[in-house]
Amino acid sequence: QVQLVESGGGLVQAGGSLRLSCAASRSIRTMGWYRQAPGKQRDLVATITNSGSTNYADSIKGRFTISRDNAKNTVYLQMNSLKPEDSAVYYCGAGQFAINYWGQGTQVTVSS
Numbered sequence: 697q698v699q700l701v702e703s704g705g706g707l708v709q710a711g712g713s714l715r716l717s718c719a720a721s722r723s724i725r726t727m728g729w730y731r732q733a734p735g736k737q738r739d740l741v742a743t744i745t746n747s748g749s750t751n752y753a754d755s756i757k758g759r760f761t762i763s764r765d766n767a768k769n770t771v772y773l774q775m776n777s778l779k780p781e782d783s784a785v786y787y788c789g790a791g792q793f794a795i796n797y798w799g800q801g802t803q804v805t806v807s808s
Contacts, residue, residue, distance in 0.1 A: 741753055761776075
């Protein structure tokens with residue numbers, strides 16, 4: 697089992713920035729961020745492996761950056777140039793290859 701604890705969500709104006717953090721209870725190969733807006737499915741934002749390989753959704757490329765600190769089992773999502781359409785609950789996910797574990801989610805709201 698892996699427990700994931702997220703932090704860093706909140707309310708920000710369009711064009712602003714937020715940084716999300718997610719701490720895992722143990723080391724795990726793949727960590728990432730997904731988001732779910734009301735009435736929509738949960739979608740990939742970005743993932744990163746413990747070797748540093750990253751994968752980003754097209755909609756956030758150039759604006760969001762995922763990183764991780766393997767010594768702290770923590771993944772970060774730096775979100776810049778935020779848009780109202782980025783508003784969603786952001787979930788941290790982790791797993792060996794597929795995502796098997798989820799955090800409780802943190803709300804990100806971007807006002808126009």
